[in-house]
Amino acid sequence: MPLSLIAACTAFQGDRRITSGPLVEVALAVKAQGGEDVAALVFDDATGAVVDLDLRGSDAEIISRLAARFPPVPSTEPVAEDRSAAEGSDAVARGRGRPKLGVVAREVTLLPRQWEWLAAQPGGASQALRRLVDTARRSDGDESARRMRREAAYRFLSAMAGNLPGFEEASRALFAGDLERFTREMAKWPADVRTHAQKLAGFAPDE
Numbered sequence: 001m002p003l004s005l006i007a008a009c010t011a012f013q014g015d016r017r018i019t020s021g022p023l024v025e026v027a028l029a030v031k032a033q034g035g036e037d038v039a040a041l042v043f044d045d046a047t048g049a050v051v052d053l054d055l056r057g058s059d060a061e062i063i064s065r066l067a068a069r070f071p072p073v074p075s076t077e078p079v080a081e082d083r084s085a086a087e088g089s090d091a092v093a094r095g096r097g098r099p100k101l102g103v104v105a106r107e108v109t110l111l112p113r114q115w116e117w118l119a120a121q122p123g124g125a126s127q128a129l130r131r132l133v134d135t136a137r138r139s140d141g142d143e144s145a146r147r148m149r150r151e152a153a154y155r156f157l158s159a160m161a162g163n164l165p166g167f168e169e170a171s172r173a174l175f176a177g178d179l180e181r182f183t184r185e186m187a188k189w190p191a192d193v194r195t196h197a198q199k200l201a202g203f204a205p206d207e
Helices: 022-031 059-069 112-119 125-142 145-161 168-174 179-185 191-201
Strands: 007-015 016-022 040-044
Touching: 007 191, 016 022, 016 168, 016 191, 022 040, 022 059, 040 145, 112 125, 145 168, 145 191, 168 179, 179 191
Parallel strands: none
Antiparallel strands: 007 016, 007 040
């Protein structure tokens, strides 16, 4: 998901954590520490990726640039279900008495035979797609979420600890889900780096 001004981020100066919080607050906190004169790295907590920031000028100028670069997340305000695109109609099909389901309309590209199969399913294409997604999510369990957390922790560690002893072993333990070995391999690393890596990996409670 694209970054937004309220995305959770964490700033490090060297191996010391400066602050964590919404992107805009973290950016201003780094500015308060000295801005571009501070050798700080800001990480997106969702992906572990480094966020490049332009901290020149006043706080208002920084916020303005951030707002232009990271626009607000699209609204997910509940809307009535729209089945017209799936069923090949140009009109919006809004059934009488249909409840608001929080459905978000987005483009889906499928082959004609796939649209035909979906349209023939009970409830039409939209309901069939939702059932397929829900079934896949149940089958997957939390594995996708765990994989994303481990990948985020690895990106963070690659930037912060790639040259530290035990990095390769810690990485293998991370992807194996071995908390004990992951913690052991990082034992001599800076405390803030260890703690944040464990948090991103889902091995430690949120701060």
